[in-house]
Every structure is written in C-alpha cells, then in structure tokens.
Amino acid sequence: MPWNPSLPMLALLVLLISGTVKLLTVALGWLAWRTRAAERLRVYRREWAQGQLRSEAWAAAGVVLTDAVLITGLRYYTGPLLAPFRLSTALGTYAWMFVGFEVWFYVTHRLLHLPRFYRFHAQHHVAQVTEPLTALSFSVVERLVLTGGGLGLHFAALHLMPGTQVGILAYMVTNYALNALGHGNTEWLPRRFVTSWVGRVFFTPTFHAMHHARYQGHYGLFTVVLDRWLGTAFEDYPRVHARARDAEGLTRMGERLPGALAPAPVPVASAVPGVSGTR
Ligand SMILES: [Zn+2]
Numbered sequence: 001m002p003w004n005p006s007l008p009m010l011a012l013l014v015l016l017i018s019g020t021v022k023l024l025t026v027a028l029g030w031l032a033w034r035t036r037a038a039e040r041l042r043v044y045r046r047e048w049a050q051g052q053l054r055s056e057a058w059a060a061a062g063v064v065l066t067d068a069v070l071i072t073g074l075r076y077y078t079g080p081l082l083a084p085f086r087l088s089t090a091l092g093t094y095a096w097m098f099v100g101f102e103v104w105f106y107v108t109h110r111l112l113h114l115p116r117f118y119r120f121h122a123q124h125h126v127a128q129v130t131e132p133l134t135a136l137s138f139s140v141v142e143r144l145v146l147t148g149g150g151l152g153l154h155f156a157a158l159h160l161m162p163g164t165q166v167g168i169l170a171y172m173v174t175n176y177a178l179n180a181l182g183h184g185n186t187e188w189l190p191r192r193f194v195t196s197w198v199g200r201v202f203f204t205p206t207f208h209a210m211h212h213a214r215y216q217g218h219y220g221l222f223t224v225v226l227d228r229w230l231g232t233a234f235e236d237y238p239r240v241h242a243r244a245r246d247a248e249g250l251t252r253m254g255e256r257l258p259g260a261l262a263p264a265p266v267p268v269a270s271a272v273p274g275v276s277g278t279r
C-alpha cells in the first residue's frame, strides 16, 4: 500500500537514507584506499593539495543537503511510485539509467569545462590527486545539474515507460560505489583490462585520475565510449594504467607517456624497460 508521509517526515527520511548511502560508499572506498595493496597501485604518487579534505568535506555536506532537497521535492510532487516488479523491467530501467546518465554526465561535464562555466565545476577539481571523498565534492550548482538530470531520467523511467524502483535503486548504488572507486587514485584492474573489449567500454580508476591531473580530456563517467568517439581520450591512457599496475605510478601531474599504443601484453618483461624509460 502506498505510504504518504508528511513533508518534514519525508525530507528527514530522504536525508537519512540518501546521506547514509553516500557516506557508507565513501567510507568503504577509504577502507580499500588505506590498504597496503592500494598503496602500491597508486596512479599518481603525489600528496593532496593543502586543505583539500576540509574543502571536500564542506562540499560533501552541501551535496548531501542538495540531493535531499531535490529527491524530496520530486517524491513529494509525484507521490509514491510503486510499479510491479519484474526482472526484465528492472534490468531495462537499470540500463536506461546507466546509459542516460553517461550521456548526461559527459555533455554537462564538457560544458562545465568551458571557461564561462568552469567556476561551477572548480570545486570538483580542488583535487588534482583524488581520494574517495572527491566523489562527493561538487558545488551546489553542479550538483543541481547532475542530480537534476538523474531525477529527470528517474521520472521518465517511472512515468513514460514501464520502469521499476528496484532498477533505479540498483543504479544509484552502482553510481555511488563506482564513484568512490573511480576517485581512489588506485588501479585495481589488471593490465589487460584496458585493451580488452570490456575496457574499451568501461572506465578504470586510472581513466578518471588522468582527468583530475590534466583537466582537458576523459570527461566520461563510468564508460570511455564517448571520449573515444569524440576524440577526448588521452592516447597514453593504457601506458599510465600499466605504470600504476607495475607499482610505478606517475610522480608529476603533467607527465605524458608518449610512444606506441597499448603496452604489449606479451612478453611483459620486454615492455617494462620501454615504459620506465619514458619517465
Ligand atoms: Zn572526479
């Protein structure tokens, strides 16, 4: 039976649930980040900027509040949305949210890098070297754009097509988890991933770490497809990835690794001197 709480009760619930999911995923990201294995696999072997964590913590508080206001607003005006659960519908909703948000993120992110809009995105780039908390570091304006887009897709899924809440919730959890992982500055995926067909579709932590280090390029969220199609992918991405995997993460922010395409998968031993020789 649909449940219709009062507005303050609804707002409080949304704040609690959405805030907890956000903080939990960042906390889990930190636990992974602190391990010894993670320390070996850093993409950039550099310190954070002074005051970075403090700045990001304030921004995260703003993000939690902004999201709570937007989600409460949507839920209040549309009323309870309960669609019957079917696995095929849930998968379809998930795919819709995933693909839709990839496009929304790429387009708005690229626009936010234009000089006239960059001030709204600057908060996210307080981190040149990222850590999991960077996943929640956005200005209120940028967050309105991002969450607004996500809720627009959410609304369309439930009102214009046979969507389910389960598909949307599953996507949200994926989104938070991959965001915390993607900002960990730690490369967990093996060398061969980047050149495999999966790696030609999906991102890695290295992919996004390079966006924070270099600004102009790698605008995509969890996929690399739009960057590849639109010419905004960095050519040395496979090499930077390989360096992180070899426990030889980059030490200079502007460092590029020119040379041939991807590191040869076999024999690995002969590829190593070439890669480290470009330091
Ligand atoms: Zn980022």
Ligand SMILES: [Zn+2]
Residues within 6 Å of the ligand: 109, 113, 121, 124, 125, 211, 215
């Ligand atoms: Zn950016």
